[in-house]
Amino acid sequence: MAKFAILASGSGSNAQVLINWVRAGKIDAELACLVCDRPGAKVIERAEAAEVPVLVYSPKEFVNKAAYEAQLVADLRARGVEYVVLAGYLRICGPTFLEAYAGRTINLHPSLLPLFPGLHAIRDAFEAGVKYTGVTVHFIDEGVDTGPIIRQETVWIAPEDTLETLEAKIHAAEHRLLPEVAAQFLTGQLQLVNGKIETEKK
Template identity: 55%
Template sequence: MKNIAIFASGSGTNFQAIVDTVKAGKLSAVVKLLVCDRPGAYSIERAIKECIPTFVFSAKEYANKEAYETEILQELKKLEVDYIVLAGYMRLIGPTLLKSYEGRTINIHPSLLPSFPGKDAIGQALKANVKESGVTIHFVDEGMDTGPIIAQQSVLLSEEETIESLQAKIHEIEHELYPRILQEIFKK
């Protein structure tokens, strides 16, 4: 059983999918903490409903990334967290966390990396008029969505694809794929 901290910045649909999979006994993990960089994000409400502790912060209230990551690291160590699981966390992880969690920080991204890294991957895919997009799960390194790829799953785009319809397809894949791949990693 692995202790995990989930980092999220928004509504927390992947956070919820992971929590639900843990509760169903299909993911051998204990969600010890939600880390959220946006006070007021819906992921915080989800964590509270699930009785999961939260660490909520605003980056602008700190002198720099090292300052808030040092505080996060103290929380992770206190809770004996084994893995950091990024689920819609919209900040690059810095050296403070990467050094302590090297090879144990995992991210999910809504494109087939290396295509469309960074923000608005779904919008980028639509603008590029690609026929296929998908989801990538990868280990985190110091770059933006550049770490070693663990798994990918593709989805075909229709002629009349919209941001909303593609987002729904991507979420459907994410909510099944991420917990399954996490379970494979945690069993090693």
């Protein structure tokens, strides 16, 4: 059984869904730990309540990004982590992390990439006045939300939607899409091979 880690920065609703799926046996993998780069974030409470080991870092306390990521990678390897799921991790992964986990890390993004990359995707889509947006799960690379796309789900924006109601729709789609893709990813049913996504049914 593969071991994986969740990296998250905020409230952790997507991390909670992943934890729930693991506990229900719907993800056939071992959740080795949850990593948070923001001490005090709500996701830490969620993981502790579920008795998931938690690693908390303050990146600003490290000399530079490479030093932070070197410690992160060392700690993940010490726990036997083979795969990583980014679930609301608000930090761009640099070369040190990518060298260790490129091709073995997926990310959730709240837009239909390549549209609206970056930190404020939901707000950007809402303010742009588009008729639909969505969510994306993709492999990470050195860019900002630019890695190979695995799956997407469209979310329609109704005329009466506010930013808050759109956010709720996006989160509901995230909670459906991420665990489904993670379940396939963590059991080897989808892989990144020579820059291309390959899938197999088990």
